[in-house]
Amino acid sequence: MNNSENPTALIMIFGATGDLARRKLFPSLYRLFKRGKLSKRYCIIGVARRELTNDAFQESVRQSIEEAEGHHDDLQEFITHFYYHSHDVTDSSSYLALKTLANELDTHYQLEGNRIFYLAMAPEFFGTIADHLKADGLTDVDGFKRLVIEKPFGHDLPSAIELNNRLRQAFAEEEVYRIDHYLGKEMVQNIEVIRFANAIFEPLWNNRYISNIQVTSSEVLGVEERGRYYEKSGALRDMVQNHMLQMVALLAMEPPIKLTDEEIRSEKVKVFRALKTLEGEAVKENFVRGQYGPSKKDNEPINGYRQEPMVKADSNTETFVAGKLIIDNFRWAGVPIYIRTGKKMATKSTKIVVQFKDIPMNLYYQHEKTLNPNLLVIHIQPEEGISLYLNAQKSGDTMNATPVKLNFSNNSVDHMNTPEAYERLLYDCMRGDATNFAHWDEVALSWSFVDKISQVWENQQAEQFPNYEAGTMGPKAADELLEKDGFHWWPVESGDYR
Numbered sequence: 001m002n003n004s005e006n007p008t009a010l011i012m013i014f015g016a017t018g019d020l021a022r023r024k025l026f027p028s029l030y031r032l033f034k035r036g037k038l039s040k041r042y043c044i045i046g047v048a049r050r051e052l053t054n055d056a057f058q059e060s061v062r063q064s065i066e067e068a069e070g071h072h073d074d075l076q077e078f079i080t081h082f083y084y085h086s087h088d089v090t091d092s093s094s095y096l097a098l099k100t101l102a103n104e105l106d107t108h109y110q111l112e113g114n115r116i117f118y119l120a121m122a123p124e125f126f127g128t129i130a131d132h133l134k135a136d137g138l139t140d141v142d143g144f145k146r147l148v149i150e151k152p153f154g155h156d157l158p159s160a161i162e163l164n165n166r167l168r169q170a171f172a173e174e175e176v177y178r179i180d181h182y183l184g185k186e187m188v189q190n191i192e193v194i195r196f197a198n199a200i201f202e203p204l205w206n207n208r209y210i211s212n213i214q215v216t217s218s219e220v221l222g223v224e225e226r227g228r229y230y231e232k233s234g235a236l237r238d239m240v241q242n243h244m245l246q247m248v249a250l251l252a253m254e255p256p257i258k259l260t261d262e263e264i265r266s267e268k269v270k271v272f273r274a275l276k277t278l279e280g281e282a283v284k285e286n287f288v289r290g291q292y293g294p295s296k297k298d299n300e301p302i303n304g305y306r307q308e309p310m311v312k313a314d315s316n317t318e319t320f321v322a323g324k325l326i327i328d329n330f331r332w333a334g335v336p337i338y339i340r341t342g343k344k345m346a347t348k349s350t351k352i353v354v355q356f357k358d359i360p361m362n363l364y365y366q367h368e369k370t371l372n373p374n375l376l377v378i379h380i381q382p383e384e385g386i387s388l389y390l391n392a393q394k395s396g397d398t399m400n401a402t403p404v405k406l407n408f409s410n411n412s413v414d415h416m417n418t419p420e421a422y423e424r425l426l427y428d429c430m431r432g433d434a435t436n437f438a439h440w441d442e443v444a445l446s447w448s449f450v451d452k453i454s455q456v457w458e459n460q461q462a463e464q465f466p467n468y469e470a471g472t473m474g475p476k477a478a479d480e481l482l483e484k485d486g487f488h489w490w491p492v493e494s495g496d497y498r
């Protein structure tokens with residue numbers, strides 16, 4: 001790992017005129033600069049097809065940062081380190097000019113030959129770009145070379161293997177940084193700290209004391225302009241294969257012997273290996289798919305998925321998934337981990353609820369009431385924090401126990417300074433810390449789990465689609481999935497369970 005706190009590198013962004021670069025990458029780089037986490041020796045080359053001068057590119061970078069961060073006097077200084085190279089990545093003859101520019105800037109800014117290639121482009125180009133970077137000598141550098149790859153990493157296991165084999169011709173595994181932006185979120189990173197830095201949780205973190213875990217990531221937005229991509233992806237590939245399973249791995253892994261990327265990955269991989277594979281009928285019993293239908297809000301019609309641009313009128317693509325995961329190991333045997341994610345749901349929320357088992361005997365039993373279970377809630381977004389639900393005596397009432405909530409809200413403490421996920425991940429990559437990126441073994445194992453489900457779903461038209469109204473929390477079958485185990489989804493809207 002290059003542990004410098006102010007790393008030096010040339011960052012080449014392929015797809016520099018695209019949405020991701022504008023909305024996430026440029027503002028994140030600026031925030032690193034602002035916080036003094038970028039050394040003065042940095043340089044960014046933006047690459048895309050359209051013809052732009054350096055000045056026009058710098059202006060577009062300035063605008064995108066101002067949209068996200070407002071106006072700042074030091075922006076002018078920041079953007080002078082940005083250069084633009086018009087280049088079609090499928091055009092073999094153009095890479096040599098890119099190499100010449102990179103070498104010149106390397107010398108000019110004294111970048112020590114450190115290079116980061118960020119592929120913020122459609123995945124079909126990943127292999128071609130990596131091939132050329134090597135063949136045309138852009139990776140022949142004295143310093144480090146790293147490849148940052150956006151999702152989706154393949155469409156299924158065979159395509160992911162093919163892509164990986166191709167990338168590995170040019171970059172070693174430790175040089176490939178597969179982005180999963182959930183791993184850059186403050187409270188996702190906090191899962192490990194909550195678990196491993198608190199004596200009160202780790203002894204209870206197993207099937208003796210936990211009855212079930214629920215991980216929800218719901219979105220209010222629909223597929224917007226991404227119908228073409230989403231039709232081939234669906235919620236299973238778009239969210240479950242990566243973000244949802246990564247959160248599950250962090251919740252379920254054993255404590256690593258050290259907090260190094262190798263040790264943490266090795267524990268996460270064991271979780272993926274222990275994840276019970278579902279096939280045939282087991283898919284139907286344990287997984288629910290949904291697709292949003294039209295609805296109305298304030299008398300205004302809301303599109304169903306099949307009415308969205310670039311979506312087939314009889315689409316079989318799921319926009320919602322709920323599932324019950326079983327981790328077949330000593331710690332988790334018998335503890336269901338429920339996941340749920342979807343588009344056009346009632347609220348934008350990512351939350352983890354850990355429900356503890358009931359105590360053996362309830363001394364505070366009331367006629368019609370049972371005690372509320374203890375819950376640990378990890379609020380990932382939009383609020384960031386943790387809540388612990390306990391039972392305590394209501395004032396003046398000695399026979400009753402009432403749920404009370406102990407709350408820590410990150411938003412109220414440090415919200416303005418909480419780094420964006422992309423900001424952290426870019427910084428980690430510059431420092432050579434791959435802990436919060438997806439290792440190939442994790443990607444391969446999560447595809448093999450998800451592929452079995454998609455194979456069943458793709459062979460059966462979902463006749464009941466659409467099966468949930470836009471603006472709701474998904475199909476009824478998702479509630480029944482938990483009801484048959486004697487549980488229910490804890491609400492994610494308010495997060496207040498009293």
Ligand SMILES: NC(=O)C1=CN([C@@H]2O[C@H](COP(=O)(O)OP(=O)(O)OC[C@H]3O[C@@H](n4cnc5c(N)ncnc54)[C@H](OP(=O)(O)O)[C@@H]3O)[C@@H](O)[C@H]2O)C=CC1
Nearest residue numbers: 015016017018019020048049050088089120121122150151
């Ligand atoms: N946008 C987002 O919020 C997220 C995006 N991603 C992933 O990031 C990647 C980029 O997404 P996004 O920014 O939305 O995509 P866009 O379609 O907005 O941008 C694509 C970029 O690629 C460039 N491009 C296209 N074809 C070529 C070519 N042949 N040669 C050189 N440049 C080319 C385009 O510029 P030009 O037309 O000038 O060539 C543009 O800069 C995708 O893999 C996506 O899945 C992942 C998570 C979130």
Ligand SMILES: O=C1O[C@H](COP(=O)(O)O)[C@@H](O)[C@H](O)[C@H]1O
Nearest residue numbers: 151181217219238239243350381
């Ligand atoms: O990767 C993706 O994530 C977003 C949701 O991210 P969030 O940080 O807003 O929760 C999702 O909208 C998109 O479809 C998916 O590709």
